[in-house]
Structure formats: C-alpha cells, structure tokens
Amino acid sequence: MPSTNLVKRDWEKDHVYLIQFPRAGMIPSPSPYAFKVETFLRIADIPYTNINNEFKKMSARGQIPFIELNGRQHADSTIIIDTLIEHFHKTELENxxxxxxxxxxxxxxxxxxxxxxxxxxxxxxxxxxxxxxxxxxxxxxxxxxxxxxxxxxxxxxxxxxxxxxxxxxxxxxxxxxxxxxxxxxxxxxxxxxxxxxxxxxxxxxxxxxxxxxxxxxxxxxxxxxxxxxxxxxxxxxxxxxxxxxxxxxxxxxxxxxxxxxxxxxxxxx
Ligand SMILES: N[C@@H](CCC(=O)N[C@@H](CS)C(=O)NCC(=O)O)C(=O)O
The missing domain is CATH 1.20.1050.10 (Glutathione S-transferase Yfyf (Class Pi); Chain A, domain 2)
Structure with a gap:
C-alpha cells in the first residue's frame, strides 16, 4: 500500500526524495546516516531531491533519514540503501x-x-x-x-x-x-x-x-x-x-x- 502521509505528494516516478535535516555550515549533513544515504545516491547515480525535515518531519521510526520512492516511505539508512540497490538494480556496487x-x-x-x-x-x-x-x-x-x-x-x-x-x-x-x-x-x-x-x-x-x-x-x-x-x-x-x-x-x-x-x-x- 502506498503511504498516505507523504511529504512529497506530487512525486515523480523513480525519483528519490531524501528527507533529512538541513545543511550544516561545516559538513553537508551532520547526520552520518543521512550523509551515508546521500553519498550512496551520488555514487549510484540515482536521481534524487533533498527535502528539509525542518526538525519536525520524522519517519515512522521517529528519525531521519527517510526516503520516499514511488509513493512509499522507507526509513533507516541501511534499509534505504538495500531498497535502492534492489529497486535501481545497483548490484555492481555490492559485487x-x-x-x-x-x-x-x-x-x-x-x-x-x-x-x-x-x-x-x-x-x-x-x-x-x-x-x-x-x-x-x-x-x-x-x-x-x-x-x-x-x-x-x-x-x-x-x-x-x-x-x-x-x-x-x-x-x-x-x-x-x-x-x-x-x-x-x-x-x-x-x-x-x-x-x-x-x-x-x-x-x-x-x-x-x-x-x-x-x-x-x-x-x-x-x-x-x-x-x-x-x-x-x-x-x-x-x-x-x-x-x-x-x-x-x-x-x-x-x-x-x-x-x-x-x-x-x-x-x-
Ligand atoms: N539507524 C538509523 C539511525 C538514524 C538516526 O540516529 N537519526 C538521528 C539523526 S543522526 C535522528 O533522527 N535523531 C533524532 C531523534 O532521534 O529524535 C539509520 O541508520 O538511519
């Protein structure tokens, strides 16, 4: 079932929306978990857009990062990356x-x-x-x-x-x-x-x-x-x-x- 509480309601197919804290002044993301996911998206060359969680939008697990992909939310950096590898067929990154x-x-x-x-x-x-x-x-x-x-x-x-x-x-x-x-x-x-x-x-x-x-x-x-x-x-x-x-x-x-x-x-x- 697609999620009903989406942050991005007018989503594009196969585009990743990464919900995380805003940028910091000394590092792009002070969250190692969000930084890991965003770095992975770049390495894997997957199209994505960041969305500022404004310190309020959290996943069902109560944390950031989470992503929205084709109308579904996925939370926890490790689960997110596994989901992305499978969805975008990026198995060469695990080879x-x-x-x-x-x-x-x-x-x-x-x-x-x-x-x-x-x-x-x-x-x-x-x-x-x-x-x-x-x-x-x-x-x-x-x-x-x-x-x-x-x-x-x-x-x-x-x-x-x-x-x-x-x-x-x-x-x-x-x-x-x-x-x-x-x-x-x-x-x-x-x-x-x-x-x-x-x-x-x-x-x-x-x-x-x-x-x-x-x-x-x-x-x-x-x-x-x-x-x-x-x-x-x-x-x-x-x-x-x-x-x-x-x-x-x-x-x-x-x-x-x-x-x-x-x-x-x-x-x-
Ligand atoms: N196991 C999670 C850890 C995520 C996590 O710890 N997120 C922190 C930011 S670095 C968070 O959302 N903290 C806010 C809170 O717990 O209220 C993952 O890998 O995504």
Whole structure:
C-alpha cells in the first residue's frame, strides 16, 4: 500500500526524495546516516531531491533519514540503501568476492555499530556547535534560534548521551573511547592500504558508509583533538581516502556548506 502521509505528494516516478535535516555550515549533513544515504545516491547515480525535515518531519521510526520512492516511505539508512540497490538494480556496487563480502560486512559493523559511537559520544558531551554557524545557526533567527539553542540542541544532546550509554561506549572514559577509536582507524587503514577504495579500484556501497562516518569524525567537533591528529599522523591514507571521495562525489561541498542550499549541482559536466 502506498503511504498516505507523504511529504512529497506530487512525486515523480523513480525519483528519490531524501528527507533529512538541513545543511550544516561545516559538513553537508551532520547526520552520518543521512550523509551515508546521500553519498550512496551520488555514487549510484540515482536521481534524487533533498527535502528539509525542518526538525519536525520524522519517519515512522521517529528519525531521519527517510526516503520516499514511488509513493512509499522507507526509513533507516541501511534499509534505504538495500531498497535502492534492489529497486535501481545497483548490484555492481555490492559485487565483491565471497571473502571480501564477508570482510565488508565486518567493517560495516565496525563503522556503524562501533566507530560511529565515538562521534555520538562527542555529541553527547557537547553538541552546542549545532546551534552555531558551523551547524544550523545561520538558518535560524529570533525565537526559532532561541528555541533551537535552548531546547532542541539540549534534547538532542541528552538523547544521544542516553543512546551512547545504552549502547555501552557512552559509559567509557575519554581515554578508553580514544583507544577504541584508534584501533578502529588502524584496522580501516590496514584494509585500505594504498588502494583507492576499501576493496580495490572501484567504489562500493561500503565506501559510502566509511566515508560518511570518517567525514563526521574529521569535519565535526570531537571530544578530543587527538582524533584529528591521529588521522593526520597515523592513518594519513584514511584522510586521503576521505578527500578522494569528497572531491569526486562532493565537489559542491564548499557551496553546500556556505549557502546551506540542499539541492546544489554536484556533477562535473
Ligand atoms: N539507524 C538509523 C539511525 C538514524 C538516526 O540516529 N537519526 C538521528 C539523526 S543522526 C535522528 O533522527 N535523531 C533524532 C531523534 O532521534 O529524535 C539509520 O541508520 O538511519
């Protein structure tokens, strides 16, 4: 059954509408999950339009991102990507040997269910930047800015802190989190080696996941400056990998972050 509460009622066939937070000033999306889906859409060359959720439109799961495709909503970044691969026949982005597929699955868990919590832990400590110009500050004024800073950011901070505590890493000390983060970055760095992408010379779905989580670590504030130093000094291949994907698939990065326009043109003609 098509959804009755669609955000985009006059939809075009086989066009993806991606509902997410607005652009931020320091990264196109401060949500690693939305950033992963949008990066995937670009890699897979699927036509899409972003829709600002205005901090209110949420999926049936109560979160962003979600997509609308041919009159149906799909939520959760991982489920969304699986749906897109099937609908648009993008199986080449999953085309790996059985052994690489198994390894990619393990790296997916590392990124999404372990390393991601370093970013979320940092946000549970201090998420005030979300109301500054590097976050959504430039988009808000007057009462909206006041409410965002004093209520919404506080609610996001306590929600994310609670989720990190429930996951477990939120109960770690800063030193413990840092150690875990470094081990994850070392593992990813070894897997990448001197290849352009995690599994060779062609980009795969797992690279969208890795790019999004690594970019959040690099481009948004973390609880310790040592994380960024570690990228630069110990895992420079990961830093170069993020830059490579950024240059190729986010050539409009500076434009999106300076204008906070959600639908900039990014493809090189
Ligand atoms: N497992 C979900 C996680 C999505 C998620 O955590 N979304 C956050 C933004 S990064 C959200 O909507 N938070 C608002 C809230 O929970 O109220 C996915 O992969 O899409």
């Amino acid at each position: 790996l040997s059985a052994s690489d597929k198994a390894t990619a699955r393990a790296y997916f868990a590392l990124l999404e269910h372990h390393l991601c919590w370093v970013t979320l832990y940092s946000r549970g400590q201090d998420f005030k930047w979300l109301a500054t110009d590097g976050g959504f500050g430039r988009l808000l004024s007057g009462i909206k800015a006041f409410a965002f800073k004093n209520f919404i950011v506080k609610s996001f901070t306590s929600k994310v802190r609670g989720r990190a505590a429930a996951q477990g890493m939120g109960t770690f000390s800063k030193e413990e989190i840092l150690e875990q983060c470094k081990k994850d970055l070392d593992a990813l760095s070894v897997q990448l080696g001197d290849k352009p992408y995690l599994f060779g010379s062609s980009i795969k779905t797992i690279d969208a996941t890795a790019f999004a989580h690594l970019a959040e670590l690099i481009y948004t504030p973390q609880f310790s400056p040592e994380i960024k130093t570690y990228f630069e000094e110990k895992t420079p291949n990961l830093q170069a990998y993020v830059n490579r994907i950024k240059e190729k698939y986010w050539s409009d990065w500076d434009e999106t972050t300076s204008t906070q326009d959600m639908n900039t043109t990014w493809k090189m003609e």
